[in-house]
Amino acid sequence: MKLAAFPCCFTFKGLASYEAASREVLKALGVDLVEEPDFKCCGYPLKNYRFKAFVLSSARNLALAHSKSMDMVTMCSCCYGNLKHAEHALAEDPAMKEEINAALGREGLHYRDGVRVSHFLDVLYESMGVDGIAGRIVRPLKGLRVAVHYGCHLLRPKDVVQFDNPFAPTKLDRLVEATGAESVSWSAKLDCCGSPMMGINDELSMDLTGKKLASARRAGADCICVVCPYCYQQFTRVQDMIVARRNPGFELPTILFQQLLGLALGIDESALCIEPNLLPAVIPSAA
């Protein structure tokens, strides 16, 4: 079965570093993903607006993957959680499934279950294993204290996404620790990054992000490590906004898990699109 990379809308133009870093890491680990240029949005942003439009969007991608005998691998946690959510809703509501299929018929597609949707962390965790990853580390990130952030849609609702224990997840922590870094324990670890409120109630969004940053800092973290582009944007651009507007008195570097792993695998930091000022925070010896 071919594994197709499912791209997030958000990263295409707005977060090119995300796509570049993901590609580099997968290449270095020998994970072979095919590109499917006709994948479109998972529908996540429409969920609260027109639920059926959200399900339709996901169903179209799943139907397309099915028609080409592909399984899907997402990088983004929101894409992952929402594709799973749509599958769940389609299985639960046969009437809606019928309506969705009538609509998809206009594009010559038909939704059937059976396409396996995985998050790329799962591809690393299940198929290579933590030890397999650890065996490939050439530049151990010894001494780096990382606040690991999973992102809501990777963990909850558990019965839908089935990724890890939603109250005490370990997969990402173990992968981070495979790089030689230390995963610190922090109280706001499982809370939302605040992104869904950005654009609706920005103050609330910044409150939530600020609390997470403060919690990570209290735990003595050198940086926050994220996998989801929405969370990443929140801990970078929105953190900049918080610094400018609220002056919290500190800044906490944010690194993508793809970049962190890539560094430990010995990939050049420019290929991972790591900004020069971030590097000393992650690799103390680079200072």
Add this chain to the structure above:
Amino acid sequence: MLDLILIYTALAFFAAGMIYKASAWFRFSPSVDAAEYPPRKRVVSALRGIILTVLSPKVFTLLKVFLLDVVLQRRIFVRSPLGWFVHMSIFLGFMVLLFMHALSKYVASAFVSEYYSTINPFFFLRDLFGVLVLVGVVAALVRRFTRKGLVPGANVMDVYALVILAVIMLSGVILEGAKMTSHSVFSDMVDEYMVGGDDEEMQALESYWVAEFGLVSPDIKAPAGKEVLARGREAHEMSCAQCHASNRSAFAGYAFAKTAGPVAAPALDAAATRAALYYVHLLACLIGLAYLPFSKMFHVFSVPICLMANAVMKKGKSDPANMATRLMVELDACTHCGSCTRACSVATVFLEFENDNILPSERMAVIRDFATGKALDAESMLILQQGIHVCTDCGKCAEACTSGIDLTNLWSEVRETLLQRAVPEYALLTPLSLQRALARQSMDEERYAKPIEIAEAAVLAGWDRESLENKARVIVLGNGGMSDSMRQKLKHISSAGCYRCKTCSNSCPVVRNYPDAGAMLGLLPHQMMHAIGLGLWDMVFSSKMLWNCLGCSQCQECCPQCIRIADVFCELRNEAIALAGVSHAGDGGHSPGKDVES
């Protein structure tokens, strides 16, 4: 004389049309800041910008873009090599005919001292390029009408552009073929150019032209003998060949002559027929010219300007007055080719909203009408507002645009302008508004915040007891979204599930964020569940909690009764948006494409 009058009239219309269209670039703009840049200022800024660019090293960028993107049309090739071939056939064929044939007096003669349309290579090339255009036109029509997927087919303007080209080319070929068959045309040429020669020689020449060049002669019925043809060939070489190549080299006209000649020669020979064909050809050209500024063909001017301007202009760096002008050029540069819609990340949901303004290629013309102040009815405005907001700002449309339009920038400018109308936009209450928030530092604070307040007020308002019965009916019937599952979940909550343990509210990061959460949010999650169980819809829907829920599912994960609280909230938001649409239908604020009460 008549021809000259026609030509100058067409030219006058063309010139006036061009000035009118170009003036619109400076008179209007869909930019939210357009009022700050009056036309005079924009003309001055444009001239200044052009002069400064041409005098800077950026001129090399312009040259490069002109060569690669305008002449060689790289952006089309990258999207579709077949589409490039089709477009190039029309573009190249038409340009060569324009300079070699239509403007032969001014252009071809300037380069070739002895230019005659009837000698080779010109005689052959004219047909070659004419046929090339026709092939391109037919291929374009086929492609437009056999499109698969969601990309809409041709609109009136697309068909007009292709039809006028086809009429020009076909009438030219038919006129040429008619002349080839015509005995009177042949006789006139003989009178004019034949050097000496007796009747027998003339007879031989005519036989030769009948046999070789598609001429139809009333005098010659039977095929001539070899000897006669040899003599005719001699006479042809002596008197004609110097200025008239074999009709066979003009293969399209010749094919017509050989096909139509035997059956329609007398009609084609009538001077009136040829005059009619000539005027069809000339008038088609002149109508095409006069109407060009108002047709899709205007893109031959607007697209090169757009491509070159966008290569050297950048938001935030270029003069904002020029950025406002550029938006207008961009609206004129859309050729409705459909590349953007094919690339669009959310095009699929057009199938659910049934709003064709969700498809980027279909909203460009509407935006232009809006920008130039054409009166759009309330429904069209709503369709545009909804369509342009159902967009994830992924940027794939701009990447795909063969005219190089910065579509992402255009959408965000038009969105802000539309939001100034203060008609509630519910997409602002979803993650679709994230990009807007990330760009808020470039926006006036008041202008940024107001539309969100309006949308929130619209979904919270109108829950008076009087209309409650009606609205509750809609909710319980669940016409707004996912009806069956909604009903099941509501039943679950009210009958079997929630015992108000408050675990949901205690686990909610939003509730935890406020010391006085009740005052800030209205009903807290456990109170929402209770109110739903009691059917207190006015309390449920007027609670701010609904719109400050992250959808993070902490509550749902923690609920000891396994109630899908986050899913219920999601469904309530769907209902609220659908219902707000009904409530505001009267004042032009409903969300189009959805009939909740049906």
